[in-house]
Each structure stands twice: as C-alpha cells, then as structure tokens.
Amino acid sequence: MLQTENPQHPAHTAVDSYSGYCGLPPLVGLHSMREATKTGLTVAESLARLKRLHWSLRRLHRVFVLRITSMPIYELKMAFSLHAHYCIEHVGEIAARVREMRQPPYGLEVSPHASLDLFFDEILAAPSAEALLLGLYEYAVPAIVRALEHLIADTNRLFDHPTYRVCRLTLVEMQDVQQYGVEAVRCLVAEKNRAELKEWLTLLEGMLASAGDLDGTEKPAGETFARYYSKQPYKYDPVPRRDARFQDPYNMGVNAEAMLFNPDIQPLPKTIMLYFKRLREIDVPEMIASILAETDQKPWRYYRDMTRQLWDEARHAMMGEIGFVSMGIDWSSIPFNFTWSLGLNTILTAKERHAVLYLIEQGLMAKKAGKEYEWEVGVATADPLTAIIQDYDWADEVLHAKIGRDWLVPEIGSQSEAMAFGDEAWSKVLVDWKKWKEDGLTEHRSWWPDIYLAACRHWGVEPDPQLLAYDTTYENMRADLKEVAF
Ligand SMILES: [Fe+2]
Ligand SMILES: [Fe+2]
DSSP states (O other): OOOOOOTTSHHHHHHHHOOOGGGOOGGGGSSOHHHHHHOOOOHHHHHHHHHHHHHHHHHHHHHHHHTTTTOOOHHHHHHHHHHHHHHHHHHHHHHHHHHTSSOSSOOTTSOSOHHHHHHHHHHHTOSSHHHHHHIIIIIIHHHHHHHHHHHHHHSOTTTTHHHHHHHHHHHHHHHHHHHHHHHHHHHHOOHHHHHHTHHHHHHHHHHHHHTTSTTSOSOOOOOOOOOSGGGSOOOOOOSOOOOTTSOOTTOOOSOHHHHHTOTTSOHHHHHHHHHHHHHHTTHHHHHHHHHHHTOOSOOHHHHHHHHHHHHHHHHHHHHHHHHHHHTTOOGGGSOOOOHHHHHHHHHSOHHHHHHHHHHHHHHTTOSSSSHHHHHHHHHHTTOHHHHHHHHHHHHHHHHHHHHHHHHHHHHHSSHHHHHHHHHHHHHHSOOOHHHHHHTTSOOOOOOHHHHHHHHHHHHTOOOOHHHHTOOOOSSSBOTTSOBOOO
C-alpha cells in the first residue's frame, strides 16, 4: 500500500491546494489530489483480494443453490434463489477484472486458502435452517461485505478504477443480501439455537481468522481445524421440501391448463388458473437447483444463465403469491403439488431434467397454448395486475427458451433431438394419479369450487354454475395437454 508522504515538505501544501479549472473537481471526482497520492494497492495486492472474493462468491453461490430444494421455508427458497443469482453474476464480473490484470495463469480455479474452503464446506453442511442462516448471514455474507468495503477503501479509484467499480456494484447487492439475512435471523433463529450452535460458530470465526480473514488482509492465525458438520461430505438432497402452508402435495385434482386454454371459457375466472400456475412454479427452482447441483465442468456462463433462470422461476412463483394476496385469497388453502420436481429430481439424470424443462419451455412459445395466449387472457381479464404479471412472465420465458437453445441443444445435437429426448424423459416420470390415491397420499380433492366462489365474491360477480362444477383433473392429461400414456 502507498505510504503517506512527509507533511513538512512544500509539495504537501501544493497537493492540498490543487484544484481543477474554475474549481472543477480534480480527477473527475474520484479522489481528491491528496487521496490520489496516498491511496493504492499494487496490482498483485488488488488481484490477490479479487481472487479471494471470486472464490468466496463461487462457493457461496453453490451453498445457496444446493440448499434451495430441501429448504422447506418458502420465503427462504425464494431468497436463496435471488442471493445465488447475485453471487454468480458478480463471480463473472470479478473474473473478468482478474483477467485484465496481467498475471497469467489466472488461478481462478484454485482455492486461495484451505481454511476458507473448510469454512464454506461447514456452512454447506449446516444441519438445520437455523445453523444455515447463521453461517450464511452472520459469517459468510458479512465477510464478503467487509472484504468489498476494504478493497474499495484501499485501492486507488483512478489507477484501479475497474476494480473499484466492480466492487462498488457488488457491494450494493451484497449489502441487500446482508440486510435480508439480518431479518431472516431475527425472525427464525432463537437465542436457544444460537447457544446450541456456539461451538460451531466459534469454529467458523476461527476458520476465517486462520485464513487471515476472507480477503487475506489480516495476519493468518495459522490454526488448523478439524471438520465439524462437514466430517461427512455434504450430499445434495434432491427431495423438495415445503413448509406447513403447502398441504396435500400429491394433489392433482384440478387441471389448470385444460381450463386456461379452453377458448369457450371467459377470461376472468382464468385469473385463478394463471395465479395457480405461477405460484406452482415454486417447483422449478427446486428442479433447476438439482441440475446445477449435479452438473460440473461447465463454463461460468452456464451457471450464470441457469441461475438466472432459476431466479426468474422463483419470481414467477412470487407473482402468483402477489396475485392471490391481491384478491384476498389465502393461497395456503390451495394444494400446490410437488410431484413434478420430486419426480424429475429423483428419477431422471440432470441432462434429462434439463431436456424436460427445454421441451416445456419450447411448448410455451406456441401461439395458442403458450405464454402469448396467457398474456392475452391476462389483458382480457381487464385486471392490470394479471396483465402485467403475464407480460413479464412471457418475456422471461422467451429468454429461458434461448438459454435451452444455447446450452442444451448443442449438448444433444439438434433442436428436434433435444425435444424428443425431453419428451421421452418426461414420459419416464409417471403421474401415478390412481396409485397416489390408492396409497392414501392424496384424495385429489378439488380445491376449485371454494376458490372460485371466493374469487367471485372479490370480483362482485355471480358464480357461473357450469364453471363452478369444473372437474377436469390431471388423471389423463399431462400439464402440456398431452394425454398421459400408461
Ligand atoms: Fe416460469
Ligand atoms: Fe421458464
């Protein structure tokens, strides 16, 4: 780091009194001249810190992704989706800056410190939601925020401007993550939990100290630690879990698509099916997380694109949540089945899952039974909220179809081969409608009449008796309206 010069020297005053033309801020306002002369890290110093941030954000991204599927609490599933998206976006930006800094080989694939890896292994293996929240939001994220703040303060904003800029933009989002994390801990972690986890939390702190803090700016304590929760290597859990508000998860008693795409039915009641389909998309992040968990050796852009899609699908679920709340409907009285993510995650390979996703999303591009049609229904309901939700949902799905074309099609060969592969894979995941009923997993209770009546009260309209009696299920029809083959 740069040294402070001698304050007795005459040049010292010149530096302080220096001004731009007509008093314009010197150095485009990035630094005062005084700051510019005394602030700075060498390329090697800046690079070393960036590499640690890069590695840590990569590790943190993976923790968020791997814990989405089995995280029962809906809000945390959604938050992990957003936080994973932030992490992986900044991984790419930091890596790009590292590549500009004249020091090949880049070393981005190498762990900067064994204790840092142990630290993230431990958080990944946290045995409960409470431990996970504390590890993520009281240790990992604050350490990243700290490292960004230090790098911003220590580097020269002019000499190392690209680093300064990347760190500043990253900091904005990581501070949001931290703020959410503080709330999550406040709402979900009791003092009792914290006390029970004290030994482990002290270890986490020790691991960071042993690495010289996350960014290596402290003197490494050098202490080595035995594994605690990560003694058993962490194994990704592909089984989706939901909190108590999600009841009757095998229920496939109301076929949303059969009503939605029936041109003889009026648009307004279809609002319910649109919101149902959106909130049901909670199963897509649960499934995409499993693809990411079980796919390695891909370039960063793959993980960025797939995580973006994962986060978009989480947003779609929350669009449905917004829709129901706006109508005063308690969405927890509607069963949102988890059988799609459960089946795909436990029966198919990661490549097959991706192909099913691709097949579905290509189907959504169809004019008459796809996203454009859903948007038209949204507009026709005359409810601006439904219209805007479908407007963005459609835009997102166009991007998702492209992500599939970019990554899956080249892996399989051609568009038609990818579709055929997806179709075959999907048919392996049987909707065992009758068996689930026989086994007592569900009654396939129809939730439609109650919700339709509640919606009619909200709209101030008389229920249509014929529509109230709607009883098409998923017994014989897949969600893409293809008949289920037994
Ligand atoms: Fe979606
Ligand atoms: Fe999508």
